[in-house]
Amino acid sequence: MTTKSSFFEDVYAVVRLIPQGRVTSYGAIAKYLGTGMSSRMVGWAMNAAIQADPPVPAHRVVNRHGLLTGKMHFGSPHRMQELLEAEGIKIINDQVQSFESLFWNPLTELEM
C-alpha cells in the first residue's frame, strides 16, 4: 500500500477480517505481518485496538493455546467470554473449545 500502514493499523485490519464465530492467535497475526514471532507486539497493538475506531474484535484473538489471556483487558474479565459465546464459541475455563476448528488463519484465508 502506498499508505505507510502502521503496525497497529495492520493488526486492526487483520483482526477486523476475522469472521464472526472464528478466532485466531497472536502468532498467526504476527507472522502474517512479517514481524516474525514477535507476538508481543500484536498483544500490545490489541491493547490499543480496544480504543481504536472502529472498534476491533480483539475478543476473537486468543493465544496459541486458545486461552483468553487478554480477557482482563476488556474492562471486565467476563466480557470477552460473553462476546465469544455470543458468537457461538464455547468457552470452558477460559479455554476455547474446538479451538483448532474455529481457528482462522490469515495466512491461509487471505492466501498470502
Added chain:
DNA sequence: CGATTGACGTACG
C-alpha cells in the same frame, strides 16, 4: 535517554 514491562511463542532442560 535508559530500564522495565507486556493480551506471546519457541527452545532448552
Added chain:
DNA sequence: TCGTACGCCAATC
C-alpha cells in the same frame, strides 16, 4: 511431558 529461560519490538515510566 512439564517447567523454566530467553527473545521480539515498541511503548511507558
